[in-house]
Amino acid sequence: MQQSDTISAIATAQGEGGIGIIRISGERAIAVADTVFRAASGRKLESYETQRAVFGHIVDAAGETVDEAMVLLMRAPHSYTKEDVVELQCHGGVMPLRKTLALTWQAGARAAERGEFTKRAFLNGRLDLTQAQAVMDVISAKTEKSLKMASGHLAGHFSAGIKAMRHDILGQIAHLEAAIDFPEDEVDDVVTDEVERNVVDVRNKIRKLLKTAHTGRILREGLMTAIVGKPNVGKSSLLNALLREERAIVTDIPGTTRDSIEEYANIGGVPLRIIDTAGIRATDDIVEKIGVDKARAYVDESSLILALFDGSRELSAEDEEILDLIAGKDALVLLNKTDLAPVLTAEKLAERTQAPVIAIATVTEHGLDDLAAAIQKKVYDSGMDSGDEGSFVNDERQAEILRQADEHLAAALRTIGAGLGLDFISIDLRSAWEKLGELTGETVGEDIINEIFSKFCIGK
Structure with missing residues (x-):
């Protein structure tokens, strides 16, 4: 494809909305827009100076009105691409946008490739590659x-x-x-x-x-974080508390979560790609067994593991298996249900793992601030200033x-x-x-x- 071509594409997300924008860029952008747009003033867009908004209608080849529209006219080099750019602001429905886009192609534009507007901005010197x-x-x-x-x-x-x-x-x-x-x-x-x-x-x-680089990549892509633990230890409750919404079903019945649930959570500015896994235990249920196998796999794949243990019960064989699974991994050990009568203490749990132990209660949200601080400490290396992210x-x-x-x-x-x-x-x-x-x-x-x-x- 040649950069001298005039290109057009829908620049807003597909779906229903108040406004949908079609962007046209290139030597013939204004001529293409003049073919599909009729200004209420009766004037051609060519006659307007740059940086102007013009009201009118989108029309087809027969002169029939397709939609009302506002047009933004930006002459080179004062535009996103440093070329002549026209943006047609139509109603944000699928049909009017698709129809208008097709009309721009009939008028001489071609479909823009992925990222081609920004690529032209780069090639024309408006942005460097990192920008x-x-x-x-x-x-x-x-x-x-x-x-x-x-x-x-x-x-x-x-x-x-x-x-x-x-x-x-x-x-x-x-x-x-x-x-x-x-x-x-x-x-x-x-x-x-x-x-x-x-x-x-x-x-x-x-x-x-x-x-x-480590912190920057996490801020850009999210930190893949698996929540693991035996059934009914509070994994789904923790997910809901971190998301601040009822995303996962929570019951007193062990094995409620059979498949993995994945969501993004904002923890102190750090994006966590959180995976709530099935409770790890021996089971004869085929569906639950698949979920348990996936949970074990996520322990190996994740960059951070949040391992939950029930503070109101002694360590079980299932808990011991989880401690073995996370050994040598980047993990935070969470002692949950500290709002109940204590049986398993943080000190006793700390004797069984090298990972930091944090006492929490998902029901009351006690300790979640400590958890957020621990996650931030892992993401931001020592000596690195939070606030300099723009240079990461x-x-x-x-x-x-x-x-x-x-x-x-x-x-x-x-x-x-x-x-x-x-x-x-x-x-x-x-x-x-x-x-x-x-x-x-x-x-x-x-x-x-x-x-x-x-x-x-x-x-x-």
Whole structure:
């Protein structure tokens, strides 16, 4: 597909709503809109200045009215894509939007590909690659901290740090090449000492960024968290308490939950992808047995395990099995039903596990604040400030590029230590500079760009 094409797509979620938006972008965007839209003023959109809202009607080829609409006119470069953009704001029903979209295609636009509007914004220099990726993160953010990280990336906080490091590296490359061009100055030791100091400084910045990767990925994707325990220990009650809604059925009958229930919960700004599993016990019920097997599998797959135990009863064989299952795993042990007469104490439970033990009561919500604090402590590494999310590394691709750039810088230091020529040092530094450019899109290949934008929704 060519970037010179004029494209159109529905830019709002499908379904019924007050407003539905069709976005048109490209050289013929205004001409396409003029074909399907009749302004109440009788004027053509071409005659209006940029950044104007115009009321009128969507009409078909026969001149029949399809819908009332407001049109937003944005001339290049003052638009999302830096091209001429027209947004048709229709009523948010499926039929009027589909009909209007089809009319734009008949008028000369083509269907936009996934993420093509944002891809054009990137190719036209309005956004760099990290900012473009942040567009979808803003849309899919599940907590305030997730949104803060995505918004920070969209505002360029993360890429500003990357560009600063590239600028520092490029300065050292220029310094080396100047020394290579004027060998009569004989200042190799002075040059390499300065380059070494600056390379160490950039490596420290990269390492600091990499420390945020674990937290950033959780804020973006959610922390996969399994709630496990024997039947009737309060797993579904905990899920409901964390969600603050009656999502799971709660009864006094053991084995009520036979399949896994998955929901997102906002725990102190951390998005938890919570899975409420079937109670782990021996059973002859075929359906329940499948649920129990899945519960055991989730213990291995999850990044965090919330293991529940009944504080009003002694440890059972089922409890012992669960303690064995979570051994060596990243877990929080929750002593539930502490509102009842105590039988199993937190001290006794702590003797059986290396995981932190937290006393809770799902009925009264006692201890849930302590649980939230413990989860935050696990997500935010020590020394990391909550509030700097806008500069966090937020996916594995970014982390891997930073690791590779750091390795090139380490190679430069080894080259200096080996006493090799300045041109060899320059090669290592240029490799690091180019690798960091893959984050902002300045040195990334077209296939990677296409892969990134293929994950976007149509219309964005």
